[in-house]
Amino acid sequence: MIFLPYSKFTQYISRVDTELAHLKSGRVSFPEFVAFQYFLADVEAIKDHVNQYRYLDKKQFQALVQDFHGKNEHCKADRTLRVSQTQIDIFFEILDLDNSGHLEQDEIVGVLEERALLGQGKQDELKQNLNSGYNKVVSMVNDFKAKLGI
Numbered sequence: 001m002i003f004l005p006y007s008k009f010t011q012y013i014s015r016v017d018t019e020l021a022h023l024k025s026g027r028v029s030f031p032e033f034v035a036f037q038y039f040l041a042d043v044e045a046i047k048d049h050v051n052q053y054r055y056l057d058k059k060q061f062q063a064l065v066q067d068f069h070g071k072n073e074h075c076k077a078d079r080t081l082r083v084s085q086t087q088i089d090i091f092f093e094i095l096d097l098d099n100s101g102h103l104e105q106d107e108i109v110g111v112l113e114e115r116a117l118l119g120q121g122k123q124d125e126l127k128q129n130l131n132s133g134y135n136k137v138v139s140m141v142n143d144f145k146a147k148l149g150i
């Protein structure tokens with residue numbers, strides 16, 4: 001979640017407890033994690049789709065993932081590199097801030113563009129956001145621990 005925009009960070013965090021409560025047993029293997037990073041790096045394919053249809057529903061998202069598996073050189077070379085349904089569900093439900101069942105442009109395009117900056121210019125600004133985001137998470141965890149008395 002660290003790449004998500006800081007301005008909406010608390011909204012995303014609170015969705016983990018509400019929208020994702022039913023997925024708490026979900027696990028993500030390392031190859032699945034790696035595959036998802038490759039998938040997100042393919043920003044243009046996702047942006048093109050959202051710009052064309054104005055939104056992305058879960059079926060379209062799954063189709064994009066399948067398409068990606070067939071095209072990406074890493075996924076073609078190693079069949080364990082696959083984005084799982086659990087990852088799709090989590091990504092979708094965290095970002096669908098208005099619970100419409102669709103990821104509209106404002107819910108996904110900005111997020112992907114911000115993530116793409118990680119590998120480009122604005123690194124200082126982004127590092128600052130990541131650090132403050134990280135500090136906020138640490139502080140939330142500490143508050144939570146204090147509540148539990150651990």
Ligand SMILES: [Ca+2]
Nearest residue numbers: 096100102104
């Ligand atoms: Ca939505």
